[in-house]
Amino acid sequence: MPTYSYRCTVCENAFDIQQSFSDASLTVCPACGGGLRKIFSAVGVTFNGSGFYRTDSRSSSGSSSSGSGSSSSGSKPAAKSSSSGSTSASSSS
16 A cells, blocks of 8 residues: 655644555644645655666667667668669660
8 A cells, every 4th residue: 555645734744644545635634633735755766677777778779789780781782782683674674
């Protein structure tokens, strides 16, 4: 269950409480009966596994770029060969 933080607008009482997603938000301060506001803060998130760090993507993309460059170069001569074949056919005709 998630933990939510609340602060009273009257007495500044702050507290945390665990509530399920289906529970309604608290609106009344248990200490003074004043109005409550939810406090939103940054959440710590950890991404585990490959591909989440700059060094992971650089090493992979660096290798991929070289591979892609080779593939692109390999594709270009094939295209030129096709063009040359078309040109040869054109000049033969």
